[in-house]
Amino acid sequence: MTFMAMITCLPHMLLLANPDEWLVRLKQTIVHWLPGPWQFVISSLITIAVLIAVFGALFAVATLIERKGLGRIQNRPGPNRVGPYGVLQPMADAVKMLIKEDVVPRAADRVVHFLAPLVLVAPVMLAFSVIPYGQGLVPINLDAGVLFFFAVGAASELAVFMAGWSGHNKYSLLGAMRAIAQMISYEIPLVLSTVTVVMMVGSLSLVQIVAAQGGYWWGVIPRWNIFAPWGLAGFVVFMIAAIAESNRSPFDLPEGESEIIAGFLTEYSGFKYAVFFMGEYFGMFAISGLAITLFLGGWHAPLPYLGWVPSFLWFFGKLFIFLFVFIWLRGTLPRLRMDQLMNYAWKCLLPLALINIGVAVIWRFTAGWPGPLRWLVCALLIVLAFVWLEKTWMKSRELKPRTYHYAS
Amino acid sequence: MQAAFFIIAALIVIGGLAAMLVRKLVHAVLWLMVTLASLAALFLLLGAQFVGFAQILVYVGAVAILIVFAILLTRNSEWAKAGRLASPSWLVGVGIAGLATGCLIASILASSIPPGVPVPPAASVADIGQKLMTEYVLPLEAVGLLLTAAMIGAVIIAMPEDKRG
Amino acid sequence: MIPLKAYLVLSALLFGIGLAGALSRRNAIMVLIGIELMLNAANLNFIAFWRFHPGTEPLAGVMFVLFSIAIAAGEAAVGLALIIAIYRHYKTTNLDRMDSLKG
Amino acid sequence: MLGEGIIKGMVETARNFFGSYHDPARFVTIQYPEQRVPLKENNRNFPFLVFDGADTEKGLRCVACKICEKECPPQCIYIVPERDAHGKLQKHPKIFDIDISTCMSCQICVEVCPFDAIKMDQEFELSTGDRFSNLLLHKQDLAKPNDYYHKIHPTEATLVDAQLAKERQLAAQRKAGAGAAPASPPKHAPEKLVPVG
Numbered sequence: 046m047t048f049m050a051m052i053t054c055l056p057h058m059l060l061l062a063n064p065d066e067w068l069v070r071l072k073q074t075i076v077h078w079l080p081g082p083w084q085f086v087i088s089s090l091i092t093i094a095v096l097i098a099v100f101g102a103l104f105a106v107a108t109l110i111e112r113k114g115l116g117r118i119q120n121r122p123g124p125n126r127v128g129p130y131g132v133l134q135p136m137a138d139a140v141k142m143l144i145k146e147d148v149v150p151r152a153a154d155r156v157v158h159f160l161a162p163l164v165l166v167a168p169v170m171l172a173f174s175v176i177p178y179g180q181g182l183v184p185i186n187l188d189a190g191v192l193f194f195f196a197v198g199a200a201s202e203l204a205v206f207m208a209g210w211s212g213h214n215k216y217s218l219l220g221a222m223r224a225i226a227q228m229i230s231y232e233i234p235l236v237l238s239t240v241t242v243v244m245m246v247g248s249l250s251l252v253q254i255v256a257a258q259g260g261y262w263w264g265v266i267p268r269w270n271i272f273a274p275w276g277l278a279g280f281v282v283f284m285i286a287a288i289a290e291s292n293r294s295p296f297d298l299p300e301g302e303s304e305i306i307a308g309f310l311t312e313y314s315g316f317k318y319a320v321f322f323m324g325e326y327f328g329m330f331a332i333s334g335l336a337i338t339l340f341l342g343g344w345h346a347p348l349p350y351l352g353w354v355p356s357f358l359w360f361f362g363k364l365f366i367f368l369f370v371f372i373w374l375r376g377t378l379p380r381l382r383m384d385q386l387m388n389y390a391w392k393c394l395l396p397l398a399l400i401n402i403g404v405a406v407i408w409r410f411t412a413g414w415p416g417p418l419r420w421l422v423c424a425l426l427i428v429l430a431f432v433w434l435e436k437t438w439m440k441s442r443e444l445k446p447r448t449y450h451y452a453s
Numbered sequence: 454m455q456a457a458f459f460i461i462a463a464l465i466v467i468g469g470l471a472a473m474l475v476r477k478l479v480h481a482v483l484w485l486m487v488t489l490a491s492l493a494a495l496f497l498l499l500g501a502q503f504v505g506f507a508q509i510l511v512y513v514g515a516v517a518i519l520i521v522f523a524i525l526l527t528r529n530s531e532w533a534k535a536g537r538l539a540s541p542s543w544l545v546g547v548g549i550a551g552l553a554t555g556c557l558i559a560s561i562l563a564s565s566i567p568p569g570v571p572v573p574p575a576a577s578v579a580d581i582g583q584k585l586m587t588e589y590v591l592p593l594e595a596v597g598l599l600l601t602a603a604m605i606g607a608v609i610i611a612m613p614e615d616k617r618g
Numbered sequence: 619m620i621p622l623k624a625y626l627v628l629s630a631l632l633f634g635i636g637l638a639g640a641l642s643r644r645n646a647i648m649v650l651i652g653i654e655l656m657l658n659a660a661n662l663n664f665i666a667f668w669r670f671h672p673g674t675e676p677l678a679g680v681m682f683v684l685f686s687i688a689i690a691a692g693e694a695a696v697g698l699a700l701i702i703a704i705y706r707h708y709k710t711t712n713l714d715r716m717d718s719l720k721g
Numbered sequence: 722m723l724g725e726g727i728i729k730g731m732v733e734t735a736r737n738f739f740g741s742y743h744d745p746a747r748f749v750t751i752q753y754p755e756q757r758v759p760l761k762e763n764n765r766n767f768p769f770l771v772f773d774g775a776d777t778e779k780g781l782r783c784v785a786c787k788i789c790e791k792e793c794p795p796q797c798i799y800i801v802p803e804r805d806a807h808g809k810l811q812k813h814p815k816i817f818d819i820d821i822s823t824c825m826s827c828q829i830c831v832e833v834c835p836f837d838a839i840k841m842d843q844e845f846e847l848s849t850g851d852r853f854s855n856l857l858l859h860k861q862d863l864a865k866p867n868d869y870y871h872k873i874h875p876t877e878a879t880l881v882d883a884q885l886a887k888e889r890q891l892a893a894q895r896k897a898g899a900g901a902a903p904a905s906p907p908k909h910a911p912e913k914l915v916p917v918g
Contacts, residue, residue, distance in 0.1 A: 157479075157480075157483065187502070188502060188503075188577055188578045189502055189578045192503065192507070192510065192578075193506050195510055195514075196507075196509040196510040196513075197509070198514075199509065199510050199513050200509070200514075202514060202518055203517055203518070206518070206521055210479055210521075222525070225521075229518065232514075247579075248578075249578050250578075
């Protein structure tokens, strides 16, 4: 019955003027044929299943792209054995991870050791539920979406601690302590750069934040936040903090394999390790999705006459660009030292984010000014702040001639 | 709704009891987190969305990590070994707590609260923001000052004594 | 529908658990955890009363809880800093051993 | 400027990324089982036994003198000489085993062999599922023709062949000069060939 209804509906759906509606209509059609009390449950289950399937597939693709991309950056072909051009490599990796022995150290706290990967992955999946993927394609339109995102993100710190502590391994604990210190430090610039957007839009709902970025200036430049000076600075601060938050290179100290084996993952193997790995990629997708929503106009098309492309394709296209930038950075930058990492968060990003909030306030109260002047004044303020920061930084890093004590 | 309330209430009570009874401090923190997260769920159930998320953000994201750091910084073998967890006068403490709880519950049950359930009051984020910036702006500033003072105080107290001068 | 009394009883139970723990455990950190439980019991009361008896001030309960959460965070930070400072001095977090006033 | 180095690095890696697609010269990777780098002539791996002619058994240059067995530092060579029906030692190995799981490719056996009977092979794809039986090479596995030796080490093999021919000629002369006197081994071992590089 349901299936037949879908078949009969299909041509009707394809003829819709707005292609964004396809998925929404499809789900409505399916749910419509169910008995009343089940509609809500099935509707939620469909959303959950689609989210898990899409991001699970994206995870597989991302690992492949990462390995191929890193290979190309290092002038290697990357994995190319399993399937044509190595496209089946993620399956091979998954099978390998699944059939590996699941080692639990004898001294480990078994329950906490088992729970840690779940506590990491479940909140990240919750974070997916507030991001608008397309026009009308938002799992839950929460009034306090941004707050929800950061609230569930906070649980990952606890998960990292659980993973590090339960192994009874000094490297695990060291890695967990590093990870927590790093995540707490970088959460502050992350939230502060989000605050500018929330302040300008006047809402914590991600749907409204995207809606506020619709339209175009002079019919060409999209009204995305990144094209405002505070948005650009905020985006840069947000992205740096986001990379640190998702423990990616160059901020991958918690897993620095040359120093502390694998950090909090030292005692994990097999499927639990795979779950951790998946959690980290999911975290990367979630925070990239938030960055797209906050600064890059969410699902809005970059040019006005491209509006006929389904909106979710724009979202995922932007997500792939983010993914590539993450990989590019990983292929380029070496790992930071712990003191550099902390200094960077507290002495560079935090002041920049605070100054950026001030600039956003100025932008807000100069709405009557002519556009370019307003833009230039605000940009100048940020550049001044940056130059001032640079001077103080460079001064502290001045190289002195090296002196040798024993060799003459 | 009823089932949700009872599950959450059971989690809160079990988490609280376990947090107070277990031997390992880290386990106590994890049980505390169970309680506090369930409490956040109860807030959501009661329609206080913003408070629920703030509860998770502050307690799971900040307080739990603080306590964990404190545990690791004050680690000694004293608690891991078999030893008495409770102070010698624990019976008095539990007695007082039981008495207080008994009085509270007795007075709650004896009180004449109307049993009806009114319409849930709206608490949109915009409303809360509006209130915070107008009516509650003085408490907000005071809390800001208090948190700054607490942060500076915590840093100075926890600093090693030889560096303090 | 769950009546207000159920929430109040739950809150009283949580308060009792926290109080018992804070009064009887020997470890300073455990006492702090007990105090956190008591604070949260109070928060639950505020939210429950706000939900069932909005009164004239529509958001007072929510506001109170928000401020209470902020203050609880500050309290935890200062309390744990104190515990660390005391640990440095006495090399213990056992409250029964912190009985000397001479310092 | 702060961040300048990062941008420079990003440009470099981007150039690598795109360059690897249109400039095959950038690729340093060899697709190993299909593509192979030709081995250097002096490459060596594990020893093998050279035989002349067509018969694996009779053509073996090895006389079972056991010098290599004694010299082998990890003691991976095991030799049992052939005996005839009367128990008299023959100049031929009955068993010649090399345990290549212990062999360290030091080439000392080659250096000490007075008869140029043992040489270094270039075979390296020796991985196997059974390390106890499949890595213990017996005489029939080790014996390889002189042509093979010429193929893998052409320069060295030509020198060895010339040397052997000279020795054979000397021996024939001595035999002709000494008449029926029993053939004695050369007074001093012929000058050994030291592989270049």
